[in-house]
Amino acid sequence: MRTIFYISDGTALTAEAFGRAMLSMFPSQVEHKTLAFIDSITKAEQAAKKINAAYEESGERPVIFHTFVSQDLKNVITATKGADFDFLDYFIEPLSAELNMEAKPITHRTHSIQENGVRDSYDSRIEAVNYSLANDDGSNISDYDQADIILLGVSRTGKTPTSLYLALHYGIKAANYPLTEDDDMENLQLPKPLKLHRHKIFGLTLEAQRLHEIRSKRRDGSRYASMQQCRFELQEVEKMYRREAIPFLDSTRFSVEEIAAKILAETNLERHHY
């Protein structure tokens, strides 16, 4: 099997994103290897050995996605037997012309703590994570004044991972509130603590079959996990979303990245991080 290398003198997150986007265009089965913080000639030479070894083992030329700032380190990698792709190199000149500005590459700037030169932006992202944790699962409803968004849904519809992703990735203070059997599902109303914050609420829902599968992993054979109960809860909660004009999303076919991006696209919430 062909090996794909993601290599950088920084985190290699950009090389991974670049390579992953490229590979998604091809229906190929490959093995992935990330070599991050390759920030000395010695480390670059070790990386080069790994690349050449992968070629010898599989007989297929490794593919290398890299984003080096240091030209000397890059030269060690491009001298290997792998096929290397360097998107920074290709686009830097046209972008420099467009911005009318010389490039001043600094290692480790993309994912550093000084986002756009501002430490505050990073701190506010960590603050959002702490907020979302403290406001997970309906705790701390007194803090909803500070929420950027409040995710609503029945148990196991993806509220928690979505809140954490919104906080970690975008610096958004995302609370989440669960609808439970105590909420009188047969006559479901918007819970009182949420009424004042209606404009911040976003609903999540799922297909009944998927919810049944997820809940069955938790409590197999329970009423809670039964197809009938899942179908009933989802039907009632969607009715309420419509009645209360709460925007909502069926997350069955979406990853947490997609759910978060869709919520941002629908709500025009401001990203605190790029």
Add this chain to the structure above:
Amino acid sequence: MRTIFYISDGTALTAEAFGRAMLSMFPSQVEHKTLAFIDSITKAEQAAKKINAAYEESGERPVIFHTFVSQDLKNVITATKGADFDFLDYFIEPLSAELNMEAKPITHRTHSIQENGVRDSYDSRIEAVNYSLANDDGSNISDYDQADIILLGVSRTGKTPTSLYLALHYGIKAANYPLTEDDDMENLQLPKPLKLHRHKIFGLTLEAQRLHEIRSKRRDGSRYASMQQCRFELQEVEKMYRREAIPFLDSTRFSVEEIAAKILAETNLERHHY
């Protein structure tokens, strides 16, 4: 100020990563705008209007980073007055030649739930998030058998955001365990529940000044936040890391992405997600 647009018929996460990496090479002040899920001609035309309006308002040509799969939608965007950069387009031919395979672009594959065609990989990532939440802050020590890694450190050294990032981004089950004053700092030993799992432990530490600032935001003027206490705790915990041969990292100058990538680079933990 110049506006940078990140546009895609999917999440636009790749366009953001691509553009952000390119812009990090230039010391420029810009405004960022993401237009995600531009998946119809109507939406593409609305996006085109926004791009042209940004040009008219600022007098500076907007820069567009885009990753469209649909050629028709892309044409609407490239016909605007913005300067557009399309890295997929440029690299697709050489990669196709290298892989000896035709590209079969499918919208929304990069960040979809079918990571590399495998739903299980996505589910295990969500499972890792649930694990890390349940094992935050020393709770649930009975589950440490399942941990991929256990982060250790005194209060407020970044254990929680790092665990969550490892889980969300890489599908790694990351528990975290806090060292507190109850642990008898003057004679600090590796806590008993951790002794069996010593090989999974990774320590976090900070500079005393930074820890003092962070703790002061929580409890200003307390003994807990005092420079003296912060210095003492960090000194004792670092002594213990060295004595017990626990790998550790001073996270003062690093973002959560960098900390996570450094931990992976040092421990050779397997990523469950690319």
